[in-house]
Amino acid sequence: xxxxxxxxxxxxSGGGDAPVDPPEAVQGQxxxxxxxxxxxxxxGVLESNAEEFVKNFVQKGGQ
Amino acid sequence: MLRVRRVMGAETEFxxxxxxxxxxxPMRDSxxxxxxxxGPRGLKSSQNFWDFATESPLAxxxxxxxxxxxxxxxxxxxxxxxxxxxxxxxxVVTENGARxxxxxxxxxxxxxxxxxxxxIVTFDRAGDLVALESVRTLEKSAEPVNLxxxxxxxxxxxxxxxxxxxxxxxxxxxxxxxxxxxxxxxxQILCGSGRVGIGREGEGKGFQISxxxxxxxxxxxxxxxLRRPIVNTRDEPHADPAKYRxxxxxxxDATLAEPAxxxxxxxxxxxxxxxxxxxxxxxxxxxALQALWDVSHDLDLRAPLALSDGTTTTAxxxxxxxxxxxxxxxxxxDAETAEVLAEWRRFLDGLSTDPTTLADSIDWVAKxxxxxxxxxxxxxxWDHPKLALIDVQYHDVRPExxxxxxxxxxxxxxxxxxxxxxxxxxxxxxxxxxxxxxxxAVSRLGEDLVAASxxxxxxxxxxxxxxxxxxxxxxxxxxxxxxxxxxGIETAEGLLKALGVDRLSSKND
Numbered sequence: 001x002x003x004x005x006x007x008x009x010x011x012x013s014g015g016g017d018a019p020v021d022p023p024e025a026v027q028g029q030x031x032x033x034x035x036x037x038x039x040x041x042x043x044g045v046l047e048s049n050a051e052e053f054v055k056n057f058v059q060k061g062g063q
Numbered sequence: 064m065l066r067v068r069r070v071m072g073a074e075t076e077f078x079x080x081x082x083x084x085x086x087x088x089p090m091r092d093s094x095x096x097x098x099x100x101x102g103p104r105g106l107k108s109s110q111n112f113w114d115f116a117t118e119s120p121l122a123x124x125x126x127x128x129x130x131x132x133x134x135x136x137x138x139x140x141x142x143x144x145x146x147x148x149x150x151x152x153x154x155v156v157t158e159n160g161a162r163x164x165x166x167x168x169x170x171x172x173x174x175x176x177x178x179x180x181x182x183i184v185t186f187d188r189a190g191d192l193v194a195l196e197s198v199r200t201l202e203k204s205a206e207p208v209n210l211x212x213x214x215x216x217x218x219x220x221x222x223x224x225x226x227x228x229x230x231x232x233x234x235x236x237x238x239x240x241x242x243x244x245x246x247x248x249x250x251q252i253l254c255g256s257g258r259v260g261i262g263r264e265g266e267g268k269g270f271q272i273s274x275x276x277x278x279x280x281x282x283x284x285x286x287x288x289l290r291r292p293i294v295n296t297r298d299e300p301h302a303d304p305a306k307y308r309x310x311x312x313x314x315x316d317a318t319l320a321e322p323a324x325x326x327x328x329x330x331x332x333x334x335x336x337x338x339x340x341x342x343x344x345x346x347x348x349x350x351a352l353q354a355l356w357d358v359s360h361d362l363d364l365r366a367p368l369a370l371s372d373g374t375t376t377t378a379x380x381x382x383x384x385x386x387x388x389x390x391x392x393x394x395x396x397d398a399e400t401a402e403v404l405a406e407w408r409r410f411l412d413g414l415s416t417d418p419t420t421l422a423d424s425i426d427w428v429a430k431x432x433x434x435x436x437x438x439x440x441x442x443x444x445w446d447h448p449k450l451a452l453i454d455v456q457y458h459d460v461r462p463e464x465x466x467x468x469x470x471x472x473x474x475x476x477x478x479x480x481x482x483x484x485x486x487x488x489x490x491x492x493x494x495x496x497x498x499x500x501x502x503x504a505v506s507r508l509g510e511d512l513v514a515a516s517x518x519x520x521x522x523x524x525x526x527x528x529x530x531x532x533x534x535x536x537x538x539x540x541x542x543x544x545x546x547x548x549x550x551g552i553e554t555a556e557g558l559l560k561a562l563g564v565d566r567l568s569s570k571n572d
Contacts, residue, residue, distance in 0.1 A: 038473055039437060042453075045464055050452040056085040057455055059215070060168035062076045062222025063287040063313060 064394035065336040067329050067403045070176050070229035070302075070496060070537045073187040075317060076169040076222040077194055078211035078458070089168035092208050094151035096170040097163055099200035100193055101155040106505065107512070113154040113164065114514035114521050114531070156505045156515045158490040159186065160498030163193055167288070169222050170194070170210070175498030176517075176537050179399050180329035182493045184321050185480050189488035191319075194460045212317045213458035214274040215258065217265035217451065221278040223287065224317040228310045228332060229302065229537060234339045239310065240283050240294050242343035246334050246385050247293050247314050248355045249378035251276060252364060253410050254327035256316035257427030259434065259445065259454040261360060268445040269360075270434060272427045274316045276359035282351050287313050293351060301517035303535045310335070319458065319467040321479040322424040326410055329403030333389040342392055344384040347371040362431065364414060379415050386411060423477050429470060430457050492542065500540035503549050504558065511555035522555035530559065 160175035172190035261267030
């Protein structure tokens with residue numbers, strides 16, 4: 001599968017109608033550069049007390 | 064020649080939470096959610112509105128079978144029940160022909176029957192707007208409720224996102240199982256929604272591809288809430304049982320990214336076509352459940368999956384085999400089919416080279432990239448509550464809070480629909496199915512509509528009495544067949560006349 005990494009490079013330069021440039025990354029790792037700007041925005045909307053929220057998010061099983 | 068067109072539907076059970084009140088009764092809140100939508104719109108909401116009766120078709124009038132309603136008055140009037148929780152069994156048919164109701168302890172939106180993957184995307188998303196409207200209405204109440212289009216609380220509970228597909232009854236069910244098991248075990252790489260935590264209670268640290276995989280315990284079976292099976296055998300055709308089987312798929316994740324929903328339904332419809340034609344690849348996993356879990360837990364997509372013949376394969380190889388078989392036998396001239404194949408191909412190419420290139424298309428990848436970025440910026444481990452919060456909040460139906468919505472609006476996730484199309488789908492039935500007639504009845508008949516279901520309407524037609532209209536053929540009762548005929552109709556009597564029903568007698572001739 002590692003031999004296919006060349007193909008990935010070709011694809012990222014010809015990304016078609018992708019709304020953003022796909023991040024370049026090596027298998028198994030993620031290049032985080034591309035999402036940094038959205039992280040700040042997300043910080044602003046995350047529920048304030050993560051621990052409390054997660055503790056309280058209790059569901060009954062369904063189908 | 065395979066084509067993607069097929070009668071299908073999407074069923075979403077929403078997670079719900081009352082902020083600050085984890086002990087709130089989820090059945091009561093589910094009913095409040097449904098009623099909050101129905102009330103302001105003047106839609107009927109009661110446990111008796113859904114017509115649960117089994118019909119026996121007696122005559123055929125342009126696709127409808129007609130008989131006098133069986134004299135079970137409990138189906139027709141509101142009878143208070145002793146069970147204190149029975150009062151929470153709200154049931155609504157929405158203007159677009161969908162069902163919005165309380166299923167177990169969750170509100171569920173079951174889309175109207177559609178014919179194309181694009182319509183599934185639109186009408187599934189219309190359900191997200193329905194859910195959002197419920198949330199907005201309850202925001203003004205003393206006990207607001209938030210809804211999450213997800214599948215688990217990672218504390219041991221899972222709730223479903225089901226798909227239903229009409230398949231040819233003559234297809235042997237054993238062939239359906241043999242074809243679908245390897246496909247469903249590996250389909251998650253195309254349309255998993257991702258999940259923080261490994262194991263039912265998230266006892267292991269990390270991230271996995273599917274939200275639901277850890278909750279499956281059987282290969283084939285009837286149950287949906289216990290010992291969940293990869294292939295569910297529920298046989299409730301909601302249509303002519305001699306012609307159709309309605310395959311009830313319980314293994315999928317709730318997808319928010321439209322391309323993922325599109326490929327989830329499109330690829331499955333094509334694979335069902337392969338199975339119906341006896342052309343499915345013969346792939347037999349040695350241990351399908353183990354493979355299901357292994358695929359979900361392997362972000363590198365390289366896990367070896369043992370086959371019955373002693374060799375191994377991978378999720379990508381299995382998907383390639385199904386894709387290739389579909390491509391070979393597909394009608395390339397059919398634009399809808401070609402579009403599904405192109406997206407499926409794009410997904411497989413991305414997954415086999417660099418999955419992160421699909422962060423704009425597949426929820427598990429979008430979520431993984433977001434979480435990994437957050438994790439490395441904050442220097443936190445996978446068991447940090449903030450990552451569990453992001454996992455849940457990705458699925459919040461509110462655009463100002465839901466992280467999926469944030470990503471999509473920032474142009475980081477591809478979109479196939481427009482706001483206007485989805486808004487129209489909230490109040491209009493899809494083309495090509497009987498959902499149109501259901502939609503007309505709900506939108507126009509008012510008090511004359513006594514009850515409804517997937518395959519029946521019960522109307523009070525004045526002098527004609529209470530009449531049940533079975534709709535056993537999903538491809539009739541459509542906009543194309545009836546729009547002109549029912550124009551301006553506002554009463555049950557008018558509707559019956561418009562449908563050409565003029566012989567109503569106790570002989571049921």
